[in-house]
Amino acid sequence: MVSLTEARTHNFNLKNLAPGLVAVFVGGTSGIGLYTAREFVRNTNAPHVYLIGRNQTEATRIIEELNAINPSSQVDFIKKDVSLLRNVDEACKEITEKEKKVNLLFMTVGYFTFKGRDETSEGLDRKLSCHYYARMRFISNFAPLLTAAAQDPEPKAALSRAVCVLDPSVGKKTAPNFSDLSLKSAFSLRSCSIHASAMQNFALEHFAKEYPRTSFIHAFPSIVDTGVARDAYGRFNTAFWIVGSVLFKPWMVEKKESGERHLFAATAPRFAPRAKKEEVQDVAVGADDVKGSGAYHVNWDGEAMGDSKKMASMRAEGAEKKIWEHTEEVFRKICDEGGKY
Template sequence: MVALDVVHASNARLRELGPDLVALFVGGTSGIGEFTLKAFVQNTISPRVYLVGRNASAADRIIKECRELNKEGKVEFLKADVTELKEVDLVCKEIQKREKKINLLFQTQGNLTLNGRNENPEGLDRKFTLNYYSRMRFVYNLLPQLRTASAEPPHFSRTLSVLGAGHEGAINLTDLDLKTTFSGARCAAHTIVMNDFMAEEFAAREHGISFLHTSPGVVNTGLTRELPIWARALMKVATPLLSLFFVSADETGQRQLFLASSGIYPPAKPAQGAPLAAGVPFPKDFSVSKGSNGKVGSGAYLVNWNGDISGNEKILSDYREKGVGKTVWEHTMGIFKQVEKINQGGIDSATS
């Protein structure tokens, strides 16, 4: 476990990366995304931050609070329902109009629901899309901006998906998108494992960018708002007991910012002669972390909320032997092509 004082000291050094860092927070209008966004704004010099979500009133509040934290920072809200990849593409096109680089892509979009499969117009389950497809689509679409960030001072470029690293379960390789075998538990297992392998697959292709999949710990994020009344009532009763195990909002934001910026989790090949390309320098008694594939500094990392390396190695090693990384990559690219055909013409006409 990385001590909290080490986390704070590292985050305070984020300013060493210089002014005008660009960050995108998807799902940042509440919970972990909001907590981390505020920590990022507070610890950087004149950052430019894009906040993607559905709740405009929450975004207005967060933007006002961020102005108090850093008067030189700029936070903009982009409203979108990213349960549909069409909306993801629209947001990405808007960002690409404004920015040539993105230093940090931080994603927490998701919901807590007991509903069954709920397909969007693209034929994908909405919860599955939040947890997985939308996240990979943001990374895929914004690779040019992430590459530019890795090529220009301070050469820092990172993506982080907060979901459930370390909580991997069995998946159905014959029904990866759970078209016919959907359940809440299967959705969790599939999206966690698929986030793991896509971090590895992206890192193997993009050597100047770090890709992290993290677990948040127990955090009171307000996700229960989409549960049935009876379930919300039970959670309200249980919250005082659960609060004993909660990671506070401030600590959550600080710890996730550490994961999003520390040099402990460098890209596979940081830019030469650029000491900050790996992220904030770490103390002498720390070392570069082991990547998800077992290799130190691989560029892809599965990390617990407290900074420890995570991932169910027994499950993941078995899947690696079966070539599941390649299977997940090909499946995801196939889904993207399928959705692009469905949405053909819609994006262009909406942005013309």
């Protein structure tokens, strides 16, 4: 376990990095995205932060808060429903027209529901789209800017990370249905969780090979009060949420600590890009049990989680290739051809 003191010391020292780091927080107007954005702004010099979300009113309040925390910061809000991939492309286009680099892409966007399949106009389930397809589309679109950040001639400005907050462990235990990866035929909330986790795990391994100067992290947050579950419960049973909060309290990570620990995971040298693993003495074990592989599964406490027998078996059977070919097909039909999947 990485102690909270160690995480805080590391985060404080981010002030030694070059000013002007650029960070994009997808889902940054609430929950873990907001908690981490606060700590990023608090611990860096003159950062430029983009928050992508749907709540303009909340975003206005947050921008005022972040500017008060660090008056040298610049914070912009882009209002988009990123469950639609075309909206993801629009948000990315707006940023790429203004920026030459992105140092940190931090994604917590999600969709909390007890319903069954909820198909978008693009033919994808809304929950699976938020938890997987939209995130991978952001990475694909920002890959050139992440690479540009990694190649910055100033070493103190060369941070390049993409972080997905979900749960890598679900997809390490159970294989997705490779004949129905988008879950058109056999959707359930459990299968959606398995697919989003497993597909994310292997897609990030793909990205780590394609873009070896950037680190790719799939982080497990543990139990954190993000407000999303409370809002969902409130529609039919506020008391249920209150009881659940009491029962889970001993295992919950406090909001500020969650932000601090996620900032650590998003910036610590031990989670080095594949191309720089030789430069780091205590480089972490990657998702495939190879030190410095560039794709990492990080537990809530900052420790790296290695491979599993199930993932190793899926990897040997070509899971990464199957998942990425499917993902590219989805992108082609929706984003390139303007149709639906």
